[in-house]
Amino acid sequence: MPKISSKGTAMPHSPIRKLVPYAEKAVANGKKIYHLNIGQPDIETPKIALDAVKNHGLNTVAYSHSGGNQSLREKLALYYAKHNIHVDYEDIIVTTGGSEALIFTMGSITDPGDEIIVPEPFYANYYSFSTQSTVTVVPVISTIDDDFSLPPIAEFEKHITHKTKAILICNPGNPTGYLYTKEELKQLTDLALKYDIFLISDEVYREFVYDSGSKHYSILEEESLKEHAIVVDSVSKRYSMCGARIGCMVSKNKRVMETAMKFAQARLSPPSFAQIASEAALDVEETYYEEVVAEYKLRRDTLINGLKKIPNIKVSIPKGAFYCMVELPIENSEKFAQWMLEEFSDQGETVMVAPAAGFYSSLNAGKNQIRIAYVLNTKDLKRATEILALALEAYLKR
Amino acid sequence: MPKISSKGTAMPHSPIRKLVPYAEKAVANGKKIYHLNIGQPDIETPKIALDAVKNHGLNTVAYSHSGGNQSLREKLALYYAKHNIHVDYEDIIVTTGGSEALIFTMGSITDPGDEIIVPEPFYANYYSFSTQSTVTVVPVISTIDDDFSLPPIAEFEKHITHKTKAILICNPGNPTGYLYTKEELKQLTDLALKYDIFLISDEVYREFVYDSGSKHYSILEEESLKEHAIVVDSVSKRYSMCGARIGCMVSKNKRVMETAMKFAQARLSPPSFAQIASEAALDVEETYYEEVVAEYKLRRDTLINGLKKIPNIKVSIPKGAFYCMVELPIENSEKFAQWMLEEFSDQGETVMVAPAAGFYSSLNAGKNQIRIAYVLNTKDLKRATEILALALEAYLKR
Numbered sequence: 001m002p003k004i005s006s007k008g009t010a011m012p013h014s015p016i017r018k019l020v021p022y023a024e025k026a027v028a029n030g031k032k033i034y035h036l037n038i039g040q041p042d043i044e045t046p047k048i049a050l051d052a053v054k055n056h057g058l059n060t061v062a063y064s065h066s067g068g069n070q071s072l073r074e075k076l077a078l079y080y081a082k083h084n085i086h087v088d089y090e091d092i093i094v095t096t097g098g099s100e101a102l103i104f105t106m107g108s109i110t111d112p113g114d115e116i117i118v119p120e121p122f123y124a125n126y127y128s129f130s131t132q133s134t135v136t137v138v139p140v141i142s143t144i145d146d147d148f149s150l151p152p153i154a155e156f157e158k159h160i161t162h163k164t165k166a167i168l169i170c171n172p173g174n175p176t177g178y179l180y181t182k183e184e185l186k187q188l189t190d191l192a193l194k195y196d197i198f199l200i201s202d203e204v205y206r207e208f209v210y211d212s213g214s215k216h217y218s219i220l221e222e223e224s225l226k227e228h229a230i231v232v233d234s235v236s237k238r239y240s241m242c243g244a245r246i247g248c249m250v251s252k253n254k255r256v257m258e259t260a261m262k263f264a265q266a267r268l269s270p271p272s273f274a275q276i277a278s279e280a281a282l283d284v285e286e287t288y289y290e291e292v293v294a295e296y297k298l299r300r301d302t303l304i305n306g307l308k309k310i311p312n313i314k315v316s317i318p319k320g321a322f323y324c325m326v327e328l329p330i331e332n333s334e335k336f337a338q339w340m341l342e343e344f345s346d347q348g349e350t351v352m353v354a355p356a357a358g359f360y361s362s363l364n365a366g367k368n369q370i371r372i373a374y375v376l377n378t379k380d381l382k383r384a385t386e387i388l389a390l391a392l393e394a395y396l397k398r
Numbered sequence: 399m400p401k402i403s404s405k406g407t408a409m410p411h412s413p414i415r416k417l418v419p420y421a422e423k424a425v426a427n428g429k430k431i432y433h434l435n436i437g438q439p440d441i442e443t444p445k446i447a448l449d450a451v452k453n454h455g456l457n458t459v460a461y462s463h464s465g466g467n468q469s470l471r472e473k474l475a476l477y478y479a480k481h482n483i484h485v486d487y488e489d490i491i492v493t494t495g496g497s498e499a500l501i502f503t504m505g506s507i508t509d510p511g512d513e514i515i516v517p518e519p520f521y522a523n524y525y526s527f528s529t530q531s532t533v534t535v536v537p538v539i540s541t542i543d544d545d546f547s548l549p550p551i552a553e554f555e556k557h558i559t560h561k562t563k564a565i566l567i568c569n570p571g572n573p574t575g576y577l578y579t580k581e582e583l584k585q586l587t588d589l590a591l592k593y594d595i596f597l598i599s600d601e602v603y604r605e606f607v608y609d610s611g612s613k614h615y616s617i618l619e620e621e622s623l624k625e626h627a628i629v630v631d632s633v634s635k636r637y638s639m640c641g642a643r644i645g646c647m648v649s650k651n652k653r654v655m656e657t658a659m660k661f662a663q664a665r666l667s668p669p670s671f672a673q674i675a676s677e678a679a680l681d682v683e684e685t686y687y688e689e690v691v692a693e694y695k696l697r698r699d700t701l702i703n704g705l706k707k708i709p710n711i712k713v714s715i716p717k718g719a720f721y722c723m724v725e726l727p728i729e730n731s732e733k734f735a736q737w738m739l740e741e742f743s744d745q746g747e748t749v750m751v752a753p754a755a756g757f758y759s760s761l762n763a764g765k766n767q768i769r770i771a772y773v774l775n776t777k778d779l780k781r782a783t784e785i786l787a788l789a790l791e792a793y794l795k796r
Binding site for chain 2: 011
C-alpha cells in the first residue's frame with residue numbers, strides 16, 4: 001500500500017474534536033450535552049449579513065479577485081481605521097477564514113525547518129498549520145498563576161536562533177482569554193525589531209474585551225513595526241459567522257503581501273457568497289458590538305461565579321475572547337472529559353470540555369487543565385457549571 | 399527588513415493573471431477585450447443553486463463538519479454512482495474548491511523534497527501547490543503533434559525514483575483538452591501498482607466531453623486502484639459556479655482520507671453558503687448537462703473552424719474541457735499576448751490569451767504556444783478568432 005507522508009502522520013488530531021465519537025454515543029443514548037468545548041457561538045449572525053446573501057443578484061457565481069472583492073477590502077480598511085489601524089485596501093488580502101491567512105503567512109515567511117516562537121498554551125491549529133508547513137513551533141510557556149500574561153521577554157530571546165522567522169501571538173488569546181497590555185506589545189515590538197523577525201498577531205477576537213479600562217491594541221498601530229507586523233483576522237467570531245469562511249491577512253510590508261498574493265492566486269479566490277455576507281456585516285451598527293460584548297461579559301461573569309464555587313480548582317480570569325482555562329485537581333483532563341461523556345450524567349445531562357493538553361506543544365504540559373468556551377446563554381452556562389462541579393466531585397470520589 | 403521565504407519567492411505568478419495590468423490599461427484606454435485567457439465560464443449557474451442560497455434558512459452561520467455537510471457528501475456519492483464510481487460518503491471530503499483538494503492530497507502523501515510526476519503541459523497551479531508543499535514536479539512532456547495524448551509509459555517509468563510519491567493527471571486536461579482513453583488509464587494503473595505509488599486524477603471537467611463515441615473514465619472505476627487512486631473534483635466548472643469554492647477529494651484509501659481529514663479539521667470547515675448551493679446544484683436535471691455540453695461543443699467547433707483559417711499555426715483539437723492549445727509561428731507568446739493588449743486593436747477591440755509557458759515546468763518549453771479558453775458565446779468567439787488572426791498577421795509583419 002502506498003505510504004502516507006510523515007507530515008500527514010504528524011498532523012495532530014483536533015483536541016476539540018477527538019472526543020466527538022464519545023459525545024455522539026452519549027447523545028444516541030439519550031444524554032443531553034452542554035457544549036463548553038468549541039468556540040461556535042450561539043449568537044445570531046447579523047440580519048443585514050444574512051439578508052444580503054438572500055438578496056444576492058448573482059447569475060453566474062464567478063471567481064472574484066484572488067485578493068477578495070475590492071469593495072470588501074475597501075470596507076475592511078475603513079473598519080480598521082475605526083480601530084486606529086491605518087491601512088490601504090492593498091494591504092489586505094481576503095482569505096478563506098483566518099485559517100488561510102495563517103497558511104499564507106507561514107508560506108510567505110517560512111521554509112521547512114524554520115521556527116516560529118509562540119507563547120503557550122496556544123490555539124491548537126497553530127501547531128497544525130506549522131506541521132503542514134514543516135515549520136517548528138517553539139513554545140514559551142505562560143502560566144495560569146498570572147492568567148497567562150506575557151512570559152518574561154528574556155524567555156523569548158533565549159529561543160531565538162537563525163531559524164526563527166517570527167513570533168506569533170493571539171490577542172485576545174484563545175485558549176487563554178488573556179489581553180496583552182500596551183507595554184507587553186512594546187516588549188515584543190522591540191524584540192522583533194532587534195532580531196529583524198516578523199511579529200504575527202491573531203486578532204480575531206479584537207472586539208471581545210470585557211473590563212472597563214482595558215483596551216485592545218493591535219500591532220498594526222505600532223508605526224515602527226511597518227515591515228514586521230502581520231495581522232491575521234476573521235469575521236467568524238466578530239459577526240458570529242464561523243461557517244462563512246472569510247478572514248484576512250493584513251500587513252504594510254509590500255513584499256510580504258506580494259508573496260501572499262501568489263499563494264492567493266494559486267487557490268483562485270475566496271468564497272463569493274461569504275464575501276457578500278461579510279461586506280454587509282461590516283455595516284452593522286456599533287450597538288451590535290456593544291450588545292454582543294455585553295452578553296459575553298455577562299456569560300464570562302456567570303461562568304466565573306459558577307467556577308468559584310468549585311473547590312480546589314484554579315481559574316484564569318479571561319479579559320477577552322470567550323475562553324477560560326481551568327486547572328483541575330486531577331491528573332488527566334482528557335480522561336475526565338471522556339468520562340463525563342461516557343459515564344457521568346446528572347438528570348440525564350452532562351458537559352463536554354476541551355482537554356487543554358492539545359493547546360500545549362511542551363510534553364505533558366496542561367494535562368490537568370481544560371478549556372471552557374463560554375458560548376452558551378447564561379442559563380445553560382449556569383447549569384453546565386453546576387454539572388461540571390458535580391462531575392468533578394463524583395470523579396474524585398471514584 | 400525581515401526576509402521572505404525561499405518557497406514564497408519560488409511561488410510562480412499566475413500565467414493567466416500576470417498580463418492583467420496590461421489588460422486594465424487597455425480597458426482604461428477604451429479598448430474592448432475578448433477574454434480567451436481564463437477558464438471563467440459565462441454560462442449561468444443553475445437557478446436551483448442560486449435560489450437555494452436565496453432561500454437559506456440560517457440564523458447563525460455555524461461551522462459545518464470539517465469534511466462537509468453529510469447531506470452534501472451523501473448526494474455527491476449518489477452523483478458519482480451515476481458515473482460508475484461507487485464510493486461511500488466517508489470516502490469524500492468536501493473542500494474549498496478543487497484547489498484545497500489538491501493541497502490536502504499533497505499534504506497527505508508528500509514530504510518536502512518528494513516528487514510527483516505530471517504529464518506536461520499541466521494546470522499551472524499544480525506547480526504552485528507543489529511549490530507550497532516544497533515538492534518537486536517532475537514533468538513528462540506530451541506534444542501538440544498528437545494532441546497531447548499520454549506520453550509513452552516508459553517515459554514515466556524512467557523518472558520514478560524512491561522520492562516519487564504519485565503521478566498526477568488532469569482528465570479531461572486543462573490546458574490540453576485531451577481525454578485519456580481507457581487503455582492509457584490502464585497503462586497508468588499498471589505503473590502505479592508496479593511501483594506502489596498514488597495515481598491522482600483531477601476530473602473537474604468530467605462532463606465536458608464532446609465527441610460521440612468518446613467517454614470519460616475515472617480512475618475510481620478501476621477496482622485494482624482501490625488503495626492508490628485519489629480523485630480531485632470541483633463543482634466550479636460543472637455548474638459554472640467557480641466563485642462558490644466547493645470541491646472534493648475522493649479516495650477509497652482509508653488512511654489517506656483519515657490523514658486528509660486532519661488537514662480539513664485544521665482549517666475547520668468548507669464555506670456554508672457554497673455548500674447549500676452545491677447540494678442544490680446536484681439536483682439539476684440531466685438536460686442541464688446536455689445543454690451545457692452541446693453549447694461547449696458548438697463553441698469548440700466554432701473556435702476550431704476559426705483557427706483553421708489562420709495560416710502557419712498548429713492546433714490541438716480538444717476532446718474535452720474547454721481549453722485549446724495553439725502553436726504560433728512566433729518565438730515568444732508572452733510578448734505577443736502583451737503586444738495584443740498594448741499595441742494592437744481592430745476597430746477598438748483586441749483579445750487576451752494565456753501564454754502557454756506557464757503550463758510547462760521544462761525550461762523554454764511551450765514558449766511559442768498559447769492556451770485559449772473557449773468560454774465565450776459563439777458570436778464573440780468568432781470575432782475573437784478573427785481578431786487573433788489579424789493580430790498575428792500584423793505581429794509577423796512588424
